Amino acid sequence: MLLDGKKISEEVISELTVEVSAMIAEGNRPPHLAAILVGNDGASETYVASKVKACEKIGLGSTLVRLPADVSESRILEEIDAINKNDEIDGLIVQLPLPKHIDEQKITESVLPEKDVDGFHPVNVGKLVLGLPTFISATPKGIMELLKRYNIETSGKHCVVLGRSNIVGTPMANLLSRNSNPGNCTVTLCHSRTKNLADFTKSADILVVALGKAEFVTADMVKEGATVIDVGITRVEDSTKPRGYVLKGDVAFEEVKEKASYITPVPGGVGRMTIAALLQNTVTAKKNSIKPSKFQHHVS
Ligand code: NAP
Secondary structure, three states, X not given: OXXXXXXXXXXXHHHHHHHXXXXXXXXXXXXEEEEEEEOOOHHHHXXXXXXXHHHHHOOOEEEEEEEOOOOOHHHHHHHHHHHHHOOOOOEEEEOOOOOOOOOXXXXXXXXXXXHOOOOOOHHHHHHHHHOOOOOOOHHHHHHHHHHHHOOOOOOOOEEXXXXXXXXXXXXXXXXXXXXXXXXXXXXEEEXXXXXXXXXXXXXXXXXXXXXXXXXXXXXXHOOOOOEXXXXXXXXXXXXXXXXOEXXXXXXXXXXXXXXXXXXXXXXXXXXXXXXXXXXXXXXXXXXXHHOOOOXXXXXX
């Protein structure tokens, strides 16, 4: 069965639309997301454009700050500082990757944790690990939402996560091993040094794949009846297509779908849920600024 990220993200988005309308009706301004885009990488342009479009769709304000690829680090830090101090902006994302001459960690740490709706700041990552309320990075958050809304049983299941990046694999492994629903999985986190990878993948009840290698996971690597979540998005050249490429996931969808009980497509799966989760975080950031809650971070 298809885990339809398009359908579920539309459900989430329509719930958010109602929530945002209610906020506005109570006299608040709409939540506002700012995005900083450095350079003109095609994939990054597409991601940022879809985030801005999604904001507009549900009545959120958005600001896109475009900076050239040769911009200095101090200039980006100035922009971030101005947005941190701007009370009209609730959430800030800096689209990654950044050009080589920019220290990504320094940039990530300069975003105010209260506005870090990507959940990349060490304060927010730390809270995630401790199981405290925080901004959970959008892709793992979206996957958890998808599992929840499809009532996928996770408790006691063996979940294998392929890939240990800070934005996908590692938080995913953390979330699924938590004492929560979805959660309570026994998690194995695999990476490029894992030996006999297929031995792990074949024992997975839930397989989350975030490698960035098109169609890496084939049917012989998957257990009959598994739930397969494909995070990968790779542009593969295809001269028959108007854009000159097609998007491929990390899973060989056509063959794996015959074996899996649930599977996400690419596109129309995790990518859609990621955007919905980012919007949820932005609305939460605004709610926190209206009414201080236990969620709020106390930064000295
Ligand atoms: P990343 O930072 O490049 O991390 C890739 C991970 O895969 C690393 O941990 C790496 O291991 C591991 N790996 C690479 N080759 C492997 C192999 N042969 N066997 C086992 N492990 C291997 O990637 P990412 O940022 O997590 O992104 C992964 C994919 O998801 C990309 O295609 C990206 O475009 C996509 N993505 C999609 C969304 C969405 O919204 N759908 C969001 C974010 C990312 P090492 O750590 O040992 O190097």
